[in-house]
Amino acid sequence: MNASAKDLERFFCEIGVRIKELYKDKEFDSDKIARVIPKGSLIKQKSDLILKEDDESINKEIKSLYNHVLPKIGEGLIPHNIPERFWLIYLLVAQAVRIAALLxxxxxxxxxxxxxRALDRVYRETNEDSVNKNKWKIFSKNIGELANNHEQLHEAMGERIADDIMKQLITNNFSGNYDTHSQDSLFEQLLRLCVCHILKEKNEFKLLHRIIDSTLDGDRLDYVMRDYRNSGINIGDLEYKRIINEMKLAYVETEKESSFHFVVPVKAINTVENFLRKRFGLYKDVINHHRVIKTDTLLEDIVYRLSRKYLESSDVPHEQNGNEVAIPYDISGLWVSLDGTTSEERISLLTQWNDSWLMVVLRATYYNNYFFENEVDDxxxxxxxxxLLRNEKQYYSLIKRREDVTIIGNKIKEVLDGQRDLINRIKELNNQTKQEQPVNGEIEIPANSPKVFLELFNTNPSKMISFFYRNISAFIYDEDNFVKDVYNICRDVCKDGFIDVKPVFKKLKDGISSGTKCIYFYSDNSFYTLSELSDIxxxxxxxxxxxxxxxxYVVPKNEGDIKQKKIEVLEKIGNELGNKIVATLNNTLEVLK
Incomplete structure (x- = not known):
């Protein structure tokens, strides 16, 4: 294992302390281990001896545990520089990371x-009083609790599903007295708890989660090249070996933090930059392609609308009974599938919870309710x-490329250039020396705000909206309100002449994490952040x-003049956004004054 002896010792001791605590975890089931190891001494013996410094003092039971596990996993899995007293800890950590990566x-x-996103919208935008209470109870039980406790819904679902799967695999020795089964159960229970702690990023296990979730994680290193190839785009290869072969575990001490990181050699900086460019290009060219965004938007809105219609209908909700392990063929299957009574039931339901099932539901809904009807309720x-289902174009893209944004930007610039008095006020303010100052005890305006205002006036029209959004902290404004204003302006401008209007906000991110998930580089005993070595x-x-x-994206009432209407709509949007920016500038200047 690529790490100094000092860092290895410190890392395994810190992780070992946390593994030691797992014996006292409420999820640890000593009954499944049964009578081979006396219950009264189990926690004490195993907890105290797992971290013994002297190899000879490791007691017979602990020794037998990893001697029992080694033949199954293979001693060759253990790097030669890890002391024998840490073998069991290493085996637990290595296997836990592999399982966490899979799950x-x-x-x-x-x-x-x-x-x-659709399910999260349904939960957050639905008024409980406007829907069927029995249906809402089932929905909120399965989706609401998860959405409230996690930043992302799939993370909460994943933790529950992963735990269900691992519970099914633990050996139960309660009814027997077999030493082999006892050792299996002990190792498997510790392994399960390690995986749960990794996925939940608890204490020192947070470091291990970075292997599968960080700027330079195994997941990204895999999908960036794979997705490009599957899309038919040839962007060359990535020199994985330069990144991975000399990556090492190190304890990094900086002014902001002191913790373990997997650090990359400085000589691999060009390869890391190349990877970040490829990832950015994947999102720019493939994932954020305007047709992909349109398809995603249609599917999200369909699921949202069908879910709302289901929750608002008065018929009796579908509930799983003890003998039913098939997902219902309606939209409620998206959340009913999480409602199994036992782990085994939930796993059986979730094996059906896939893209094919949902497409069957959508096709049945369309052909049964919408295909032959001249007048439909929605x-x-x-x-x-x-x-979505018949590939018959209904929605046209009014904004999809740089040239479309340039039309809007030119109109914004035209509005700004007409504000000569405003420009003079900004120049006057910029000449004054101002410190960053709190406003009304709550709002802080950066000292360089006047400089940012002047840069906005000189920005290329194609980049004007992005520049304003990126520097929005310089204004009395915020990102959420800006997005809402953009949506409202688009809908208001398009209210005549279009059946449906779908503005979609997509900020292209650079994929470079900060804080505990940032990339560190090493050279000898020195450590550097990405920003210290590169301007990528x-x-x-x-x-x-x-x-x-x-x-x-819009559905026009008359397709014939869509090209002419497009320019007219974009210019109107630019004019409205320009007026909004001017109002924001005036408001900010008043506060500064």
């Missing part, structure tokens, strides 16, 4: 983040299903400014 995305619903839903983040930021910040 970390298992909580994704059909069509992954798209359906996840015309927008019919339009969405028609394009600034390069990607400049490139992202040329990508549309939002997209606009």
């Amino acid at each position: 970390h995305d298992i909580g994704h619903p059909p069509f992954s983040h798209v359906v996840e 015309h927008v839903l019919a339009q969405e299903l028609t394009e 983040q600034q390069v990607l930021q400049i490139e992202s400014d040329s990508v549309p910040l939002f997209y606009l």
Whole structure:
């Protein structure tokens, strides 16, 4: 294992302390280990002896545990530089990371983040008083509790599913007195708890989660190249060996933090930059392609609308009974599948919880309720299903490329250039020396705000919206309100002449994490952050400014004049956004004054 002897000792001692605590975890089931090891002494003996410094003092039971495990896993898995007293800890950690890597995305619903966003919207935007209370009870039980306790729904689902799977695999020696089964159960229970702690990023296990969730994790190193190839785009290869072969575990001490990191050699900086460019390009060219975004938006809105219609209907909700392990063929299957009474039932339900099942539900809904009907209760839903399932174009893209954003930017610039008095006030303010100051005890405006205002006036029209959004902290404004204003302006401008309007906000991120998930590089005994060695983040930021910040899809009442209407709509949006920016500038200047 690539690490200094000092760092190895410190790391395994810290992880060992946490593993020691697992014996006292409420989820640890000593009954499954049974009578081979006396219950009264089990926790004490194993906890105290797992970290013994002297090899000879490791007692017979602990020695037999990893002697029992080694033949199954293979001694060759253990690096030569790990002392024998840490072998059991290493085996637990190595296997736990492998299992966590396999299971970390298992909580994704059909069509992954798209359906996840739809379910989250349903939960957060639905008024309980406006829906069927019995149906809402089932929905909120399965989705609400998870959504409230996690930043992302799939993470909560994944933790529950992963734990269900591992519980099924633990050897139960309660009814027997077999030493082999006892050792299996002990190791498997510790392994299960280690995996749960990794996925939940508890204490020192947070470091191990970075292997599968960070700027430079195994998941990203895999999917970036795979997705490019599957998309038919040849971008060359990535020199994995330069990143991985000399990556090492090190204790990094900086002004901001002191903790363990998996650090990359400085000589691999060009390869890391190349990887970050490839990841950025994947999102820019493939994942955030305007047609992909349109398809994702249609599917998300379809799931949202069908879920709301189901919750608002008065019929009796579907409930799983003890003998039923088939997902219902309606939209409620998205959350009913999480409602099994036992782990085995939930696993059986979730094996059916996939893309194919959802497509069957959508097709049945469309052909039964919308295909032959001239008048349908939800015309927008019919339009969405028609394009998604029959590939008949209903929605046209008004904003999809840089040139579309440039039309809007030119109009914004035209509005700003007409504000000569405003420009003079900004220049006057910029000439004054101002410190960063709190406003009304709550708002802080950066001292360089006037400089940012002047830069906005001189920004290339194609990048004007992105520049404003990126520097929004310089204004009395915030990201959420800006997004809402963009949506409202688009809908208001398009209210005449269009059946449906879908503005979609998509900020292209650089994929470079900060804080505990950032990349550290090493050279001898010195450590450096990515920003200390490279300007790749600034390069990607400049490139992202040329990508549309939002997209606009519409269903026109008359397809014939869509091209002419497009320019007219974009200019109106630019004019309204320009007026909004001017109002924001005036408001900010008043506060500064």
